[in-house]
Amino acid sequence: MTRLQRVFRDLARYPSAIVGLVIIAGLLIVAVYAVISIPYSEAIRLWRGGDEVVRENPRNARPVWANLFSRAELPRTIVLSSRDGSAEKSTEVLPGAKDVTITFTFDFPYDDFPQEIIVFFTAQYAARQPHVEMAWLTPDGRSIRVGDISPRWSDAFRFALDTRLVRRLGGQVPQVALFANPDPPPARGGQEGVPVPLKGTYQLQVSGLVFEEEGDVDAQLVVYGQVHGLGGTDHRRRDLMVALLWGTPVALAFGLLAALGSTVTTMVIAAIGVWFGGAVDATIQRITEVNLILPVLPILIMVGTLYSRSIWIILGLVILLSIFGSSIKTFRAIFLQVKESPYIEAAQAYGAGNWRVILHYLVPRIVPLLVPQLVVLVPTFVFLEASLAVLGLGDPVLPTWGKVINDANSQGALFNRYYYWVLEPAALLMLTGLGFTMVGFALDRIFNPRLRDL
Amino acid sequence: MVETTLPLMETDEAAVTGTTTANTLVRVAKYTIVKTVALFVTIVVGVYLTILIANMGGHVDKIRRAQIREGLAVTIGLDPAYRHLTSAERNQLIEEMAIVEEVRLGLDRPFIVRTFGFLTNALTLNLGRAEQLTSDTGSKLVRLILLERLPPTLLLFATANMFLFFMSVFLALSLSRRYGSLLDRAVVALAPTSAAPGWFYGIFLILIFASLLGVLPFGGMVGAPPPAEPLPYALSLLKHLILPVTAIVISAVFLTIYTWRTFFLIYSSEDYVEMAKAKGLSSSMIEQRYILRPTLPTIITSFALTLIALWTGAIILETVFNWPGLGRLLFRAIGLYDTPVIVGVTVIYAYLLGITVFLLDIIYALIDPRVRVGEGGRRV
Numbered sequence: 001m002t003r004l005q006r007v008f009r010d011l012a013r014y015p016s017a018i019v020g021l022v023i024i025a026g027l028l029i030v031a032v033y034a035v036i037s038i039p040y041s042e043a044i045r046l047w048r049g050g051d052e053v054v055r056e057n058p059r060n061a062r063p064v065w066a067n068l069f070s071r072a073e074l075p076r077t078i079v080l081s082s083r084d085g086s087a088e089k090s091t092e093v094l095p096g097a098k099d100v101t102i103t104f105t106f107d108f109p110y111d112d113f114p115q116e117i118i119v120f121f122t123a124q125y126a127a128r129q130p131h132v133e134m135a136w137l138t139p140d141g142r143s144i145r146v147g148d149i150s151p152r153w154s155d156a157f158r159f160a161l162d163t164r165l166v167r168r169l170g171g172q173v174p175q176v177a178l179f180a181n182p183d184p185p186p187a188r189g190g191q192e193g194v195p196v197p198l199k200g201t202y203q204l205q206v207s208g209l210v211f212e213e214e215g216d217v218d219a220q221l222v223v224y225g226q227v228h229g230l231g232g233t234d235h236r237r238r239d240l241m242v243a244l245l246w247g248t249p250v251a252l253a254f255g256l257l258a259a260l261g262s263t264v265t266t267m268v269i270a271a272i273g274v275w276f277g278g279a280v281d282a283t284i285q286r287i288t289e290v291n292l293i294l295p296v297l298p299i300l301i302m303v304g305t306l307y308s309r310s311i312w313i314i315l316g317l318v319i320l321l322s323i324f325g326s327s328i329k330t331f332r333a334i335f336l337q338v339k340e341s342p343y344i345e346a347a348q349a350y351g352a353g354n355w356r357v358i359l360h361y362l363v364p365r366i367v368p369l370l371v372p373q374l375v376v377l378v379p380t381f382v383f384l385e386a387s388l389a390v391l392g393l394g395d396p397v398l399p400t401w402g403k404v405i406n407d408a409n410s411q412g413a414l415f416n417r418y419y420y421w422v423l424e425p426a427a428l429l430m431l432t433g434l435g436f437t438m439v440g441f442a443l444d445r446i447f448n449p450r451l452r453d454l
Numbered sequence: 455m456v457e458t459t460l461p462l463m464e465t466d467e468a469a470v471t472g473t474t475t476a477n478t479l480v481r482v483a484k485y486t487i488v489k490t491v492a493l494f495v496t497i498v499v500g501v502y503l504t505i506l507i508a509n510m511g512g513h514v515d516k517i518r519r520a521q522i523r524e525g526l527a528v529t530i531g532l533d534p535a536y537r538h539l540t541s542a543e544r545n546q547l548i549e550e551m552a553i554v555e556e557v558r559l560g561l562d563r564p565f566i567v568r569t570f571g572f573l574t575n576a577l578t579l580n581l582g583r584a585e586q587l588t589s590d591t592g593s594k595l596v597r598l599i600l601l602e603r604l605p606p607t608l609l610l611f612a613t614a615n616m617f618l619f620f621m622s623v624f625l626a627l628s629l630s631r632r633y634g635s636l637l638d639r640a641v642v643a644l645a646p647t648s649a650a651p652g653w654f655y656g657i658f659l660i661l662i663f664a665s666l667l668g669v670l671p672f673g674g675m676v677g678a679p680p681p682a683e684p685l686p687y688a689l690s691l692l693k694h695l696i697l698p699v700t701a702i703v704i705s706a707v708f709l710t711i712y713t714w715r716t717f718f719l720i721y722s723s724e725d726y727v728e729m730a731k732a733k734g735l736s737s738s739m740i741e742q743r744y745i746l747r748p749t750l751p752t753i754i755t756s757f758a759l760t761l762i763a764l765w766t767g768a769i770i771l772e773t774v775f776n777w778p779g780l781g782r783l784l785f786r787a788i789g790l791y792d793t794p795v796i797v798g799v800t801v802i803y804a805y806l807l808g809i810t811v812f813l814l815d816i817i818y819a820l821i822d823p824r825v826r827v828g829e830g831g832r833r834v
Binding site: 016020289290292293294295296297298299301302303304305306326376379380383386387390391392393405409414415417419422423426429430433434436437438441 | 499507759803
C-alpha cells in the first residue's frame with residue numbers, strides 16, 4: 001500500500017496529472033450514473049425504440065443550455081394531454097352520441113417560433129370514426145379555425161402538412177402564423193417584415209362529436225420547441241443525452257479492456273522471447289515486424305463489414321492485432337537487462353522452471369513501465385472505436401459517441417449548423433483522451449526517473 | 455531543410471575520408487536488398503492474412519464464381535454460334551462451362567490451396583470487378599478504381615507528413631535549446647492532445663473555418679466545377695489541402711515535438727557535445743553536427759511509428775473531408791458492401807504501410823553510418 005501511496009504523492013506534484021485524475025474520476029461517475037439511471041434495456045429502447053418512444057421530442061433541437069448563448073430565448077417543447085389531466089376535457093352525453101370538448105391552455109413566453117405543431121388523437125369506436133374540429137385562440141383574442149379530422153384509432157394532425165390550413169393562413173407556415181404578433185412593435189434595428197412571436201396564453205380548442213355511446217376521443221397537443229434536454233436531439237428525434245451518457249461506460253470499458261489485454265499479452269510475449277531467446281525470440285521479432293505494417297483499421301473494417309459489427313468481437317480482434325505491437329521492442333530491451341540480474345540466477349539455482357521465472361520473476365519487474373503505457377493506450381482504443389463508428393461500423397445495438405458523430409456527419413450537421421450535435425460527443429472524446437494521456441505522461445515520468453527532469 | 459541535407463553530405467564526406475565510397479555503397483546496397491526482401495515477405499504475409507480473413511466465409515470465392523459466370527455470359531451472349539439457344543438452354547450451358555472453369559481455376563481444391571492461388575492475384579491487385587463502385591472513367595475494374603484513388607491519397611499524406619517532419623525537427627531543436635521556457639512548457643502541456651486522431655481535429659477545423667468563418671471549403675479536392683486552367687486548378691487544390699493537412703499535423707505535431715525534443719536533450723548532454731562547446735564551436739555547428747546527426751536515426755525510427763498511426767487516421771480523415779482518396783473509397787465500399795473493393799483497399803494499404811517503412815529504412819541507412827547488415831544495425 002505504501003508504494004501506491006507514494007505513486008499518488010508523486011502524481012500530486014504534477015498539476016496536469018491532477019486535472020487528468022479529476023477528468024477520469026468524472027467520467028467514471030458519469031459511467032456509473034448512466035448504467036444505474038438508464039438500465040441497459042431502457043437505453044436500447046430509448047435509442048432504437050422508433051417513433052413511439054420519441055414522438056414528443058423535437059427534431060434536431062439544440063440543448064437547453066443553448067439559450068445561455070443567444071439573446072432570444074428559444075422555445076421549449078410543450079406537451080399537453082387530455083389523458084393525464086394537463087388539458088381540460090368535458091363530455092356531454094347526447095342521445096346516441098357524445099360531445100367531447102378538449103381545451104389545451106398553455107403559456108408561450110419565448111422569443112422564437114416553435115418547430116412544429118402536432119395533435120395526436122386516440123379514438124375508440126366500433127364502426128364510425130368520431131369527428132373533431134379545432135380552433136386556435138391567441139392571447140390577443142383572435143380565433144383561428146385550424147381544421148377538422150375524423151381520427152382513427154391512432155391518428156395525428158400535423159399543422160404544417162394541412163394544405164387547407166396553410167392556404168387559410170396566407171401561405172405562411174402554421175407554427176409561425178399562429179404565434180406571430182399581427183401588429184409587431186417597431187423593429188429595433190432588425191429587418192422589417194420579419195414575424196415576431198406574440199407572448200402570452202394560447203388555447204387550442206378541440207371539439208369532437210363521438211357517434212357511439214361507448215366511443216371516446218382523446219388528444220395530445222405537442223408544440224415542438226427548438227431546445228430539448230441537456231443534450232439536444234438528433235434527426236430522428238432521439239435524445240442525445242442517452243447516447244452521450246451510455247457512450248461513457250462503453251468507451252471506458254472498450255478502452256480499458258483493449259489497453260489491458262494488449263499490454264499484458266505484449267509483455268508476456270516479450271518476456272517469453274527474451275527468456276527462451278534464439279529461434280523463439282527471432283520468430284517473435286519477425287512477427288512483430290510483420291504486425292507493425294499490417295493495415296489494422298482496414299482489417300477491422302473488413303471484419304466489421306463481412307462478419308460482425310459487435311463491439312466485443314471488434315475488441316477481441318483489436319487485442320489480437322496489438323499483441324505483437326511496437327511496445328514489444330521497448331519491453332524486450334528492458335527484459336534483456338533484467339534477465340542478467342543476480343536474482344534471476346538465484347531463482348534458477350533453487351530450481352525455478354522457465355515459466356515460473358517468466359511469470360514470477362521477469363514480468364513483475366516491468367509492471368512500473370506497464371502502468372503508464374496502459375494508461376496512455378486507453379485513449380488510442382477509445383478513438384479507434386469511435387473511428388469505426390464514424391465509418392458506420394459501430395456496434396449495431398449500443399449507442400456510442402462515435403455513432404452520434406457518424407449520424408451528425410451523414411446528416412451534414414456542420415453544414416446545417418447543428419454544432420451541438422458534433423461538439424458534445426467530440427468534447428467527451430477529447431476529455432477522455434486528455435484525461436488518460438495527462439495521467440499517463442505523469443506516471444511515465446514517475447516510473448521512468450530518466451525522464452523526470454525533461 | 456538545412457538540418458537534414460547537411461548530415462547527408464557529411465555521411466558522404468566521412469565515407470570518402472574513412473573507408474572507401476565503394477565500400478559504403480556495397481553496405482547500403484546490401485542493406486537495401488535485405489530490407490527489400492524482408493519487406494516483400496512482410497507484405498505477402500500481410501496480404502495473405504487479409505485474404506484469410508476475407509475468405510473465411512467464402513466471400514472471395516463468391517466473387518470469383520460470380521466473375522466466371524459474368525465472363526461466360528458475355529462470351530456466350532456475343533457468340534453467334536449460340537444465338538439459336540433459348541435463355542434456359544443458354545443458362546444451362548453457362549452453368550456447365552462455369553463448373554469446368556471453376557475446376558480449371560482450382561475452386562474445387564481445398565481452402566488453403568485456393569487461398570494461395572488468390573494471393574498472387576491480390577498482390578498484383580488483380581481483383582476483378584467491383585460490385586457497385588466505378589472509377590471516374592467508368593471502369594468497374596478494382597485495379598483501375600484503386601489506382602485512380604491513389605494519387606489524391608498520396609498527395610494529401612505526403613504533403614502533411616513533409617510539413618510534420620520538418621516542422622517537428624525545427625521546433626524540437628529550437629525547444630531543446632530553450633529548455634524550460636514558456637513555449638517549451640506549453641508544448642509539453644499540449645502533448646496529450648495527440649491522443650485524438652486527425653479526423654477529430656478535422657471536424658473542429660471544418661466547424662471553425664468552413665462553417666463559422668466560411669473562408670475555406672468544407673471538403674473535396676477541387677472546387678466544383680474543376681477549373682480547366684492548370685494554375686487556378688492548383689490554387690483550388692491548395693485551398694482544399696489546407697484544412698486536411700492542418701488536421702493531420704495538429705494531431706501529431708505536439709507529441710512528436712515533445713518526444714524529439716527529449717531525444718535532442720538526451721543527446722545534447724553527451725560528453726562530446728561538452729567537448730565541442732569547450733572548443734568554442736558555434737552553437738549552430740554544434741546543433742547540426744553533434745546533436746542533430748546522432749539523433750536523426752532515433753528520430754527516423756520514431757517517425758516511422760508515427761506514420762503508421764497516421765495512415766490509419768487518414769482513412770477517416772478523407773471521409774470527413776470528402777477527399778477523393780483511398781480512405782473515402784473504402785468508406786463508400788463499406789456502405790455498398792462492395793467486397794472486392796474492400797479487400798483491394800486493404801491490400802493497397804498493406805503496400806503503402808510497407809513502402810513507408812521501407813523508405814524510412816533506406817533513409818535510415820543513408821543517415822546512420824553504423825548500418826551493418828545483420829549486426830545490430832538498428833536501435834529502437
